[in-house]
Amino acid sequence: MRRGLALVPLLLLWGAGAQSKNDFRFAIVGDRTGSAQPGIYERIWREIGQEKPDFAINVGDTIEGGSDERARSEWRELRPIWSRYGFPFYFTPGNHDIWSARSLEIYKTETGRPNFYSFNYQDAHFTVLDNGRTLDLADDQLAFLEKDLDANRTRSPKFVFFHVPFWIPFLKLGSGEFPLHQLARKYGVNYIVSGHGHQYLRMIRDGISYLEVGSSGGKLKGEGAEQGWFYHHVLGTVKATEVDLSVRRCCGAG
Secondary structure, X not given: OHHHHHHHHHHHHHHHHHOOOOXXXXXXXXXXXXXXXXXXXXXXXXXXXXXXXXXXXXXXXXXXXXXXXXHHHXXXXXXXXXXXXXXXEEOOOOOOOOOOHHHHHHHHHHHOOOOOEEEEEOOEEEEEOOOOOOOOOOHHHHHHHHHHHHHOOOOOOEEEEOOOXXXXXXXXXXXXXXXXXXXXXXXXXXXXXXXXOOXXXXXXXXXXXXXXXXXXXXXXXXXXXXXXXXOEEEEEEEEOOEEEEEEEEOOOOO
């Protein structure tokens, strides 16, 4: 009897330690290119700066790209925009950012990030993948993702970022029968976030939220705010395991 009573404080301490300590905010920045519209990206960054998030992360397509000779100068022209705010900025590669072996090396140097990687913030976990040059996720990206998620099973919530939203046709057809979704279900991923289409979309499958964050400066490819065609960024608020993703419209467009 005494042994059972002695275990009670230990169990209570374990339960308290297991509770998530998340309490942070982060900004998600959409595509700046292709066809960057004058002043939009800069204005969105001013609005993000006023919100004072703990960090920002983008969904790719920061530079216009396409030329190995111009790539470095394009990155360096943009650096003053985000460097003035003092919080970390995590990059996701898009098809405008990496298109060749040379542009890949420039990307790594100029962003200070690999083209695929992961990081933790408090108890949350973020995985960034590279699919800007493919129509889905290549085998090496899926292998990296599974190994990474397996090593971070106990963290929550979990976010996966990559540029091209190849998941849209599957979800529109009501299917979760693709490897990314199966991994997300297995390892408890909460959010999968992409860009590329310059349109805001949100879809849910098996409790996993899929987001296409739209344009933060790239030319809108359609019309009508009700269809997701507007300039914006997303502000994420994470408290314990609860996540609120708030769309912040900009510039009176759409």
